[in-house]
Amino acid sequence: MCLALAPPGAAPAEEEAERLGDAARGAEIFGQCRGCHEIGPGARHRIGPHLNEIFGRRAGALEAFPYSKGMSRAFADGLVWDYARLDAYLENPRALVSGTRMSFRGLKDAQDRHDVLAYLRDFTASPRDIPEAAPTALPREVDLPPEILAIVGDADYGEYLASECLTCHRQDGSDAGIPSITRWPVEDFVVAMHAYKRKLRPHPVMQMMAGRLSDAEIAALAAYFEKLD
The missing domain is CATH 1.10.760.10 (Cytochrome c-like domain)
Structure with missing residues (x-):
């Protein structure tokens, strides 16, 4: 039985951020990331890991990628990439994961981050397709007695x-x-x-x-x- 589910529970603030995100604009901003990261069909690891299926994934969990010690510690600590943590990481990577090799200085503008996250969401099947899952929670499909x-x-x-x-x-x-x-x-x-x-x-x-x-x-x-x- 292949239940297409993902971790639930988007907070109201996350839902509001998703409504504000513009994936098309996020694709343009993501141009700053393409030197290190690939995303989409056929995406491969480069300097950084590919970013397909990032929402709901445990940090440092992809096989065959040599993560930094900082990201490996985040994996051991159980860090999971939900909307809030991805937002914090995009704002200041080294503030969230000390010792990360990611040299990107961060996106200080909140709207820029919302737009990039809306774009990344398009390459994460589960949250995009599952109405009750973070980060795209919607009203339930069925009201049960x-x-x-x-x-x-x-x-x-x-x-x-x-x-x-x-x-x-x-x-x-x-x-x-x-x-x-x-x-x-x-x-x-x-x-x-x-x-x-x-x-x-x-x-x-x-x-x-x-x-x-x-x-x-x-x-x-x-x-x-x-x-x-």
């Missing part, structure tokens, strides 16, 4: 059901090739699955998989993945 949201899932049963999910999603929470669903809040997981079940999300495989599940089974999966370490 309270009794469905109130179902307390059986995490042990969810573990049994999850074997099919884990053929695509990584149990360790990494997002290599497909977004992580580890430690997703129960309500967000349940809403997403019911959106697939009602074919409000255009992913035929997930529509098929969700259509096979009962309300109790969806709740069980949600309970399992929320607590999965």
Whole structure:
């Protein structure tokens, strides 16, 4: 089961910043970054790592790139590139990650940063496509009856059901090739699955998989993945 999800919870300030971001203008500003970074189809590591799928990715997590000691420490500390941290890094890279090799002096203008982040978002499939995910949170696709949201899932049963999910999603929470669903809040997981079940999300495989599940089974999966370490 390939649940196209990503870490949820965009704060209101992040949502407002996204509304202000102009991706077309951000593409122009990103010209300052192209000497070190590639983005888009076929992007490769250069002086800096490629920036595809940057939102929701753990800092220093790409294989085959020789990160600085500072970025490796950020990885060990669990730094994840959400909107707020990317904004801070673009403003002053060395203030957020001491010891980074990134020599860029930063974008001091907040609008410039919002525009660049709007552009980068276009190359991160999960946040762009998942309405409840940071940094592009939108109203939920489906309003579920309270009794469905109130179902307390059986995490042990969810573990049994999850074997099919884990053929695509990584149990360790990494997002290599497909977004992580580890430690997703129960309500967000349940809403997403019911959106697939009602074919409000255009992913035929997930529509098929969700259509096979009962309300109790969806709740069980949600309970399992929320607590999965």
